[in-house]
Amino acid sequence: MKVTVVVDCTPEEARAFFGLPDVQPMQAAMMDQLQGKMMANIDKFSPESLMQSWFTFDPKMGERFQEMFVNMAGLATGRPKDKK
Template sequence: MKVNVEIDCTPLEARQFFGLPDVQPMQTAVMDRLQQQMMVNIEKVSPEALMQSWFTFDPKLAERFQNMFVTMTGLGSTLSSDKKK
């Protein structure tokens, strides 16, 4: 014997029928908190914040970054040969 029962109801009606708690207020609170935390973390990784944190660590770090980029682009060899002349 096979019996099929179809019930047409909303999720809220199903939760109420089975006696499950309404978790909507808790979900809203958790999502609001998560959104606030994400916004704080996004501000921490903004380009301005990253550059400020990197360059306040070591005063000569800006010069080292410049030298690294010059070397990576291949301009370092031409600059060093110009200094020798």
């Protein structure tokens, strides 16, 4: 014997039927708080501020990045490293 039951209701109706609490107001408050924190800190993640924070530790960091990319390009082409 096979029985199929089809229930047509909204998620709110299903939560109320099973006695689960309505968490939508709490969810909306948390999302508003999260959005406020994200908007307050969004300037920290701009490309300019990221580059500035990366290069403030060592003034020669730019030269080191350039040297690293030159070495990686040399490895990719199989060219021997120049000796000074």
